[in-house]
Amino acid sequence: MNKSTYLISILAFLFLCSCSIKQTNKKPNVILIFIDDMGWADLSSFGNMDAQTPNIDKLASEGISFEQFYVNSPICSPSRVAISTGTYPQRWNITSFLADRAYNKERGLANWLDPSAPMLAKSLKNAGYVTGHFGKWHMGGQRDVTDAPHITEYGFDTSLTNFEGMGAKLLPLTKDETGTVGKIWEDAEILGESFTWMQRSEITTGFIDAAIDFIDKSDKEEKPFYVNIWPDDVHSPYWPPYEDYGLAKEAGKRGLYLAVLEAMDKQFGKLFNYIQSNESLKDNTLIVFCSDNGPELGAGQAGELKGYKTHLYEGGIRSSLIVWGPKFIDDAAKGTRNTTSVFSAIDLKPSILEFTEVTPSNKELTDGENLISTFLGKTRESRNAPIFYSRPPDRKNFYGFKNLxxxxxxxxxxxxxxxxxxxxxxxxxxxxxxxxxxxxxxxxxxxxxxxxxxxxxxxxxxxx
Incomplete structure (x- = not known):
């Protein structure tokens, strides 16, 4: 071997080593999927016999399902605050859904989440992650609250939301069985541009397409990512694909809900196939899937659990949780159901920070506990501290329950x-x-x- 050939061989070896080291040292990616108003028993893997959710069920078959996971409020806005900050939403004066200024004031609510709140996205961004939010926000910027902070002020590099957030939006069109097209939440245009109108039954695909573009760019740039995908398909009003609408409508509210649930699962298939077919993503991505609260009466179901959305009974606050990540989950736990570990959404932030080896500030407020070993199936530990709740102040009587x-x-x-x-x-x-x-x-x-x-x-x- 001559000298020049030897040098080329050494340089090639060093290049391959550097690529290997870079890949090995890359921090893990995290995707948080937060469904809107889905009941504890709505996935077919959690017992739904009336509809099939094969794409989400595949996550469960390769990951871990948790039966005693709780969100921290039975209604959307405070539940989203809790999972985003690792703190009780009562700390931020958000204890029910955010609405217009007058109704927020009547109920003693803030108009938006304080941007100084200890956001998971902000902690990860400060540690070198690229961060994206795609889907429902509902923590400020809705109805006549047009001066709320943009989503990007909470630690996200980019965002695409719906009618309840500030920043670029996908807004819903509808089409009934006659082909008549309509708009819902048309007033969301006053929240500012840019906005794109598209069929409500396809908006989750819109969010997923945007998320895939974001993930693809991050992957090519070899940057770790944290992504929220928060669809609102299974929140009323229910608009399944046009070709399914007439038949579903004949089955009433429950029929429409089930058609939307199955359509949502199909749309998520695109995301899951994209992650699972890319080896660098499949081996370095953790997906966390759950719902923000229990189901609406007459739509979703919570099995034997009592109560619905807005209730502090189990049906309102217990959520079906799935954690997927082939490289990270203990082999013996893959495809299993954890029926005993008790923990909640506020525990997600400290667990993910531990998982990503990101150290929060010692002064950062937290109510959550690090349970990453439970999330990954290495132990079956539960949260040490109790989980506390206060009901939405506007829900003393709701869904047929009096004096809650x-x-x-x-x-x-x-x-x-x-x-x-x-x-x-x-x-x-x-x-x-x-x-x-x-x-x-x-x-x-x-x-x-x-x-x-x-x-x-x-x-x-x-x-x-």
Whole structure:
């Protein structure tokens, strides 16, 4: 071998080594999929016999499904605040859905999330991640609230949202069985440009296409990414594809809902196939999939769980969670169901920060706990601290339930619901009685007293 050939060989070897090192050292990617108003039992892998969700079910078959995962509010805006910040939404004065200024003021709500909130996206961006939000926002910028911060002010490099957020938007057209085209939420145009009108049944594809473009660019530039994909298909009004609309409509509200659910699953197939067919993405991406709260009455279902969206009963706050990531999940846990670990959406942020090896500021506010070993199937640990709730202030009576409890707490096997002053306690052993049918308050006064004190103390702290 002559000298020049030898040098070329050495340079080629060094180049290959550098490429290998760069790939090995690349931080993992994260995709958070947050569905809108989907019930705990709406996926076919969670027991739905009336519709099929094969693409999402495939994630479950290769990942882990969690049966005792909770969101932190039974309604959209505060639930989104919690999963985004790792904190209770009560800290930010967002305890129900954000609406127009007058109604927000009437209920004592902020008009938007404080941009200084400790956003997961902001922490990851500061650590070198590229960040994108695609889908529903609903944490400011809706109705007549036209001066809310743009989504990009919360730590996202780019965003594409719907009618409840500031920035570029996809707005929904409708087409009924006669072919008549209409618009819904037309007033969203006052929130500013740019906006694109497209069929509501195709908007999730619009969000996914934008997310794929963002991911593809990030992958080519060898930058780790964090992406939100937050569709609103299964939130009413329900508009399945035009060719399915007439038949679904004949089956009533539930029929329309199921048609939309199946259409949403088909659209997600494009994203999942894209990730799974790219080896660098498949081996370096974690997908987290769940819903923001329980189902609307007459649409989605929560199995044996009591209650619906807006309720502090299990049907309103328990969510079907799937975690997928072939390289990261323990082999023995792949395709399994975790029926015992109890944790919530506020635990997602500290877990993802640990997973991505990003260290938050010591002064950063948090209510969540790091449970990444549970997320990845290496342990079955639960959250140590209780999970606390206060009901949406505008939902004392809703969906046929009268005089609903104001507060709730889940700790270990126990769940307590009561009013603000601790009266009218309901105590359930939620493991033995997930349907909350057997109130044990009278027979367990010590447990009632213990949990009531913790709950009222928490609520008092949140309202200082």
């Amino acid at each position: 409890p104001d507060l709730a707490v889940r700790e270990g096997d126990w769940k307590l619901l009561c009013d603000y002053d601790g009266s009218r306690p309901e105590l359930y052993n939620i493991v033995k009685d997930p349907g909350e049918q057997n109130n044990l308050a009278e027979s367990q006064p010590e447990k009632v007293n213990e949990l009531t004190q913790k709950l009222i103390s928490w609520y008092s702290m949140m309202n200082k």
